[in-house]
Amino acid sequence: MKKHNFSAGPSILPASVIQKAADGVLNYNGIDLSIIEISHRSAEFIEVMENARSLALELLELEGKGYTALFLQGGASTQFLAVTYNLLESKAGYLNTGTWSAKALKEAQHYGEIIELASSKDANFNYIPKNILVPANLDYMHLTSNNTIFGTQFKEFPKSTAPLVCDMSSDIFSRTLDFTQFDLIYAGAQKNMGPAGTTLVVVKDEILGKVSRHIPSMLDYQVHISKDSMFNTPPVFPVFVSMLTLEWLKDLGGIPAIEKVNNDKANLLYNEIDRNPLFKGFVPNSEDRSMMNATFTLTQDNLKDTFDQMWKEAGINGLNGHRSVGGYRASMYNALPLESVATLVNVMKHLETKA
């Protein structure tokens, strides 16, 4: 059966990427060896790594603008720490808009003064704070562009004279933005870019080298930059599949092309959530709603078993909401086709006729 994969991450990848990934595992480019059993210092893998790095910059339109792309390990959770080590001298500002931004803040607190510039915790993170006052003399300001669990997303970003650091794990490569407003972007691959196991870091070189603390080698961006993202053995397969996904996105027309599809998907689903009396969006303010993760609940609890059975029978996977929110979460990352959202919307309409 055709599956409609709404998993929040690791999540759906393009079918053509899955096929090429499997081919590369069996025999990479006809060299009679698997991509996972060749040296990372081989010409073949160096090409993969360089390709992935330059595609990332190209798609974000950051080529030639003083940025470097790295494919590291350890997830965004390791970047919470790396950001701190590389940028925090005395004081940084954090926006607290959900579980992941709170975790980032918590890791940083051991290394300097961390100011919570704004928080939406008072309403279980169901909105994006506005009109944020940013004090002068911050070493950097940190935010999470898309809150996977709660389904909110920054549409505009606060201005700061300090470097702007953004965790884009769940919406990178999904929408056009002026990416030069960020000085450091990081993103775990497993939502919009590839399989779990690698993390993209895009950093403006000029913000580095300004702290006095000792930085451990594996957390030091300048070490990774000086070694072309191969200070130690990189996560070969996750980088390879990320490269394939970025190639797929480029062939499709890049971020402007996928943004249009993503808007169509999100509009289709949110319109149904708002129209159908059996459903209620978790995020009341439509401008704060995530185009990637739509969170919603049933208005009648007694319909739960019926609805759950219906979407499962339709081949839908991964629709259960996170325990912090309850209800449902439809993750509509780049690789999810419009057809899958249409299938979900049809199930929602069908539930209405049965209720």
Next chain:
Amino acid sequence: MKKHNFSAGPSILPASVIQKAADGVLNYNGIDLSIIEISHRSAEFIEVMENARSLALELLELEGKGYTALFLQGGASTQFLAVTYNLLESKAGYLNTGTWSAKALKEAQHYGEIIELASSKDANFNYIPKNILVPANLDYMHLTSNNTIFGTQFKEFPKSTAPLVCDMSSDIFSRTLDFTQFDLIYAGAQKNMGPAGTTLVVVKDEILGKVSRHIPSMLDYQVHISKDSMFNTPPVFPVFVSMLTLEWLKDLGGIPAIEKVNNDKANLLYNEIDRNPLFKGFVPNSEDRSMMNATFTLTQDNLKDTFDQMWKEAGINGLNGHRSVGGYRASMYNALPLESVATLVNVMKHLETKA
């Protein structure tokens, strides 16, 4: 052409594992989804992770002995730091037997007093130091069991009242040992266990929780233990393929069975290196020689081009030595068949007839 893959790492994996890995990428266990696009919280992946963790303990005969197995990210290079954070209160001892042990020592130096207990640097690391005096009151002692670059290997391990920490990246699961003599073992997967992108950590629980320093979450073994090795999204595919490789090893008869094959391979090659006047082993003392990585040079430099052409024509891959040693390095990890070593030995004999 059939390739004989002597790559030092990432390195050869069993053919059956490669096939199952590719199958899992296309459609995992018939669920109509790829292993790389399902949630790491799904029943399917939790089973993979738990399987991999318990197989690791079972094969090392450490089940029920107070140890926990974790599959983390960041390579052995991240463990250099994690070991320090988790175990170093004031003073630790390091054995310096090659590039990687020196790097481990260097990372630790920023966090306490590090004593180099012994070093073989005086002879470009071509031997294993013996009769090491271990002072009392160390927080731990650290060593590298197998030196991939230089081709040396500890056959017996120094005794210490302090916890013994061992980087086994290049010989884990290759030979029978009393693994209870170690309190912490770590190993990057990409040699004897799986693809690049995950690192096995096997730790005796009772050595943890004794330092006063703050440990960042991602480096804290107790955090990872409390979350069953899923504090954050784990590297799904590398863990999956590591599990497949550990299953292959178990089916084969475990470590005792593979040790016999590894001994046969190493004996075959070292006998030829010692017999053939055209070759010279880099490690003079046979008891210090690695059963995993045999390092050797030509005795006549002018034969280099001929020899290189001959082994490449025989389908041999990855035989060039590391720049620190020069010459050649034959890495004979678990998945390399005896047939591949026989092919190399035949080429060496053939060179002799031509010289």
